[in-house]
Amino acid sequence: MTETINGAALLDEVEAFHRRFNVFPHEAAYVAVALWDAHAHLLDCFDSTPRLAFLSPEPGSGKSRALEVVETLVPAPMTAVNASAAALFRSVSNPNGRPTILFDEIDTIFGPKAGDNEELRGFLNAGHRRTGVTYRCIGDGGNQTVQAFPSYCAVAVAGLGNLPDTIMTRSVIIRMRRRARNERVEAFRARLHEAEGHALRDRLTQWAEHARGFVMGAWPEMPDRPADVWEPMLAIADAIGGHWPERARAACVTLVTASKANDKGSLGVRLLTDLRDHVMVGIDRLPTVAILDRLNALDDAPWADLHGKPLDNRRLSKMLAEYMTADNEPITSRNIKTAGRVLKGYAATDLHDAWQRYCPPPPESPLPPLPGTENAA
DSSP states (O other): OOOOOOHHHHHHHHHHHHHHHOOOSSHHHHHHHHHHHHHGGGGGGOSBOOEEEEEESSSSSSHHHHHHHHHHHSSSEEEESSOOHHHHHHHHTOTTOOOEEEEOOTHHHHSTTTOOOHHHHHHHHHTTBTTOEEEEEESSGGGOEEEEEEOOOOEEEEEESOOOHHHHTTEEEEEOOOOOTTOOOOOOOHHHHHHHHHHHHHHHHHHHHHHHHHHTTOOOOOOSSOOGGGHHHHHHHHHHOTTHHHHHHHHHHHHHHHHHHHOOOOHHHHHHHHIIIIISTTOSEEEHHHHHHHHHTOTTOSTTOBTTBOOOHHHHHHHHTTSBOTTSOBOOOEEEEETTEEEEEEEHHHHHHHHHHHSOOOSSSOOOOOTTOTTOO
16 A cells, blocks of 8 residues: 655655755745645646746856756756757657756846747747647658647746746746855755655655645635746645645745736836836927937936947837827827927827836826726726
8 A cells, every 4th residue: 555645744845955955035935946846746737837947147146056956856857958949849749758847057048148049938938838839840851741749848947137028927936146154055965965855756756646636627726916827836735735825825925026026027018117107207298319318318227238239219119119009000209399490209198008008007196097997897
């Protein structure tokens, strides 16, 4: 008869194992990472899998070590550094079982000096959901056929800076920091500690077989804040029981709130918000040259250095044209009379509809509702 494993006690041990070697920024991170380790053993029970992202602004912040400890605890780990999308989706399609992909130095793929990598981004996006596939042509010459390769797998990444928005929104984000002088951890020695991690991994695998029936098809109660990517991990916490359901939801709220605080939205939304809150405050129209001067002078803003160049009128025009006026026309520049001259510029009335639809509420005085929606429920 197979011994029944106490899931709560086991996950306590997994968390304690991380604490020996990793300094995470807050308690919520330990809870999240331990739950993510466990969810990797029950991937087929869920419709989606969150990416786990260890990110930091500087090297030497413990990201790679965190990934190294995760590697000992998850099923079939596959360490990938600069791996191609083709190699990854073929590995996931392996009939012997999908790997758990651990991608270190992810900034070399998506960082500012790396350019776009749409193929790998597409693989990571598609593999977030169980139905995700990657289509490729196989065969030679005129005998090629299209084949769908499954992409669904658990992925943990580590890197500097941020990830593309499409991946960030599918991730549980742990913002790593360099250890302070008073923070101590045990040195991780693979020859000594891998076996301990593997023993925990094997017990997680055994526990997962018993928990499968409790997790499959579960609809965990979600916190009020947007937290869809947490659903598999909250289902795990509920199946484990003990103090984990309460800790998991508290961690979910903490990390989702933190990620939103660091998220300024897309570059377009950031542009609209800066125009509303910093550039055109109390002004009904402004020449383009003045708008650019004010944007490029903003502290803590990206406009003075967009891939090595300041924002110019051509890019400003292109970015704003992606949004529409209240009359459903692209936002474009107008002729503005100023100091006896006519210059190209932008009017606040053209931007107002986009401000209400895309920008977060201003800090103090919220914008009035859209016309016709004043009495909407």
